[in-house]
Amino acid sequence: MRVTLERSHLLKSLTHVHRVVERRNTIPILSNVLIRTRDGGLQLKATDLDLEALEAVPAMVERPGATTVPAHMFYDIVRKLPDGAQVSLETSGDGGTLAIQSGRSRFSLQMLPESDFPDITVGELSHRFDIKARDLRRLIDKTQFAISNEEIRYYLNGIFLHTVDTPNGRRFRAVATDGHRLARADVPAPAGSEGMPGIIVPRKTVGEIQRLLDEPDADVVVELSEAKIRIATGDVVLTSKLIDGTFPDYGRVIPQGNDKELKVDRAEFAEAVDRVSTISSERGRAVKLTLADGKMTLTVVNPDSGSATEELVVDYEDDPLDIGFNARYLLDITGQLTTETAVFRLADPGSPTLVQDADDGETLYVLMPMRV
Template structure:
């Protein structure tokens, strides 16, 4: 194989693969990517950890067709530090490839291409066009509360369901908090039951959506979710299992409702979390008509207190929460006001965005001594 490609194109292709290749796998081949020329002016880069497949097509001049399997991290670090301009990749023998750019050259070992897992034949997939900004916004409002490597595997993803035509609902929880967003879309995929989209796959999809606002299509078939653009296909294996009944976690009613300015509340939480217990990021809310006091303390580091003006006419209430959970929810809100719904010191708090009625977050209280 002999391929000439611009540094920027090569870097784009390799950066897309970094989060996908298997870093902790017992199969060394999964730390590699597969580069293959498909025409005299195009090449593809494939990356996988067996749960996620990514295949992108890029511009590059090929004088000799072929394919190579090379370590994804090493080639990325090399490309990231190359000078601007073109770089060439040429097979030296069956065990190495030479990369040349200006006065810089490398000889890099390659793996056996026949050992690289082929992308499965997924069969027919029905795709629908979806606004990438809309899809990205829906995932943003649920990704922060997904569990990470929880033994309850169904918590390591986002539950996606279609309540009715034109509506999509995403829900996630890590057992301590829950987030839910109802979104409106022009078309909905054909789904007759909820599916759980894996956290890692969503993270990689968000990276692609941040690259550009190019049109995006999505689809579901078998046990996989598919997302594609003109130059890229991203396939992720859905998580098996049944998502817990999240409706049992969301309080049906609350006796106390607080309205507070988003920026003031956010800044106060940031300031008070500085001296909170590092393990729990715990802060105490003291509610009284028209006023909220946020307190934090650590026996070894000191204590802090801040008062906020709020719209509240309920009873006096003292309750503790993890400040980070509130900050994560506030960070994805659109409006200027946060609505808190509480009942007592042992019940969860429902956090709502005054600027987006379809979004809510439920946070469990914590005991702070």
């Protein structure tokens, strides 16, 4: 194999595919990226056996072929080459090394044979639809922070994607929860998504999809079944296994009867929470909100270091209420809100609270209180 291509093209593709490769692997071939000529260009592929990234790169092919080399080392080499450089890739006659040449720089990487590289068997993908990158990015951005890290309830380690019928029509919905907070976001359901199975997309796959969606107007092709999902945009194709589990009935934890409404300036509230939580310990990050007569008092008490309070003027006309929340969770949620006013719908100190933007009915957050 001998090919020549632009450093910028190669780096962009390696940036996408090398992230799939785990830095520690017991199977040597999984540390490598597959490089092969195809359709007059170059194709790069990497996998961890659960997620596979494939990208086509424009290149001048002088001699076709294929091989695999260590992904992270190859990426680091290309990253450190100067902007605008031309990169030449050539395999040795004995099949042992790949020569990388750019200007006066020369590198030689050990290869493993292409035949050893695994391929994720996709099988039949039952549903296919197109969606704008901005819509898919919105679903991920609004819910990703609530994905659980808990290994026991593995079915919470991703985003639940499904379609639902609402009074506003059919919606494509994303939900994530870690048991302490829940995030739900909707966009109009794309044609072809009706009847799709509810799927749980793993955290790592969610992150890789998110990084690909940098052009809001780009078209994204989604193909899926109950076991796998494939995302294609531009020259990149991601294929991933899905989490084999049942996502809980999240509708049961979304409060319906919360009749105490609090409206507060989102930025002021977030800044106040951040300030008073400086006192809190890592173990107990509770901040108490005391609501009464159009005023909110935020209080944090840390027996080891001291206390902090701050008052805010708010729109609250219901019965006085003391309720506690994890400060970091409050900041995570307010960080997702986009309007000037945040709306909290509360019931009592022991019940879940609903949080939304003042004028956004497509996104909501549920937050469990803490004892304070």
